[in-house]
Amino acid sequence: MERFLTKRTQAYCVGKGEHQEQTEEEPGTLGKEPAGPRKRPRRESLESAVLEAGPSWRHIRAEGLDCDYTVLFGKAEADEIFQTLEEEVEYFTGALARVLVFGKWHDVPRKQATYGDAGLTYTFSGLTLSPKPWIPVLERVRDRVSGVTGQTFNFVLVNRYKDGCDHIGEHRDDERELAPGSPIASVSFGACRDFFFRHRESRGKNPCRRVEAIRVQLAHGSLLLMKPPTNTHWYHSLPVRKKVLAPRVNLTFRKILPTKK
Numbered sequence: 235m236e237r238f239l240t241k242r243t244q245a246y247c248v249g250k251g252e253h254q255e256q257t258e259e260e261p262g263t264l265g266k267e268p269a270g271p272r273k274r275p276r277r278e279s280l281e282s283a284v285l286e287a288g289p290s291w292r293h294i295r296a297e298g299l300d301c302d303y304t305v306l307f308g309k310a311e312a313d314e315i316f317q318t319l320e321e322e323v324e325y326f327t328g329a330l331a332r333v334l335v336f337g338k339w340h341d342v343p344r345k346q347a348t349y350g351d352a353g354l355t356y357t358f359s360g361l362t363l364s365p366k367p368w369i370p371v372l373e374r375v376r377d378r379v380s381g382v383t384g385q386t387f388n389f390v391l392v393n394r395y396k397d398g399c400d401h402i403g404e405h406r407d408d409e410r411e412l413a414p415g416s417p418i419a420s421v422s423f424g425a426c427r428d429f430f431f432r433h434r435e436s437r438g439k440n441p442c443r444r445v446e447a448i449r450v451q452l453a454h455g456s457l458l459l460m461k462p463p464t465n466t467h468w469y470h471s472l473p474v475r476k477k478v479l480a481p482r483v484n485l486t487f488r489k490i491l492p493t494k495k
């Protein structure tokens with residue numbers, strides 16, 4: 235979370251000349267081609283087969299980076315969830331929608347909201363806040379993510395990008411409030427956007443090492459699971475893409491430590 239807590243269409247690809255290891259798991263029964271002329275499966279039967287077989291994962295691996303990517307929601311369901319998020323999520327306004335950079339206040343270049351379990355608190359822009367109580371659409375996505383990952387989550391940060399001008403700068407989600415060893419599950423709805431990982435030793439004008447950046451296109455209905463130690467060694471960002479005109483909503487599910495009494 236930038237400044238936070240202190241601070242496939244099966245579309246998937248990586249940046250030019252990248253050499254990081256990426257493997258794809260057999261998509262269960264979907265991977266087996268029938269004998270004879272190829273028939274294009276109907277979308278509905280493909281989606282129900284995915285539900286039965288479980289999602290097909292792409293593994294993204296590099297030095298200190300361990301992520302898995304899949305398209306978790308078929309188009310019809312992703313459209314419905316996106317619409318509900320658009321209608322029901324209540325975003326921060328006022329001081330919480332602004333950020334202090336080098337002594338000057340700026341609007342955060344996206345909208346943000348937090349939801350989570352009762353009794354949790356977190357630090358945001360130096361303030362101790364409580365997330366809003368879960369709403370059904372967020373519980374639905376959270377439970378689906380838990381079902382396929384075997385992980386539980388008690389908190390979600392919602393980021394809404396009205397178009398390709400909205401963005402998030404390079405940061406790591408390495409806050410002290412995060413439960414040690416827990417992954418972060420990033421689920422995207424709406425416009426497909428480029429998402430970059432950059433190694434911490436390869437940042438800035440004079441990096442001490444050259445490690446290739448990794449680009450992942452986060453498609454409508456996709457899940458990117460960022461597992462430790464990814465957030466220790468790699469920064470991530472969602473850069474400006476002026477040609478993107480449509481909105482996007484991203485949910486990062488996290489497990490944060492219970493508030494000390």
Ligand SMILES: O=C(O)CCC(=O)C(=O)O
Nearest residue numbers: 235236391393472484486
């Ligand atoms: O919108 C995204 O895909 C990135 C969100 C993010 O980096 C964060 O919540 O920390």
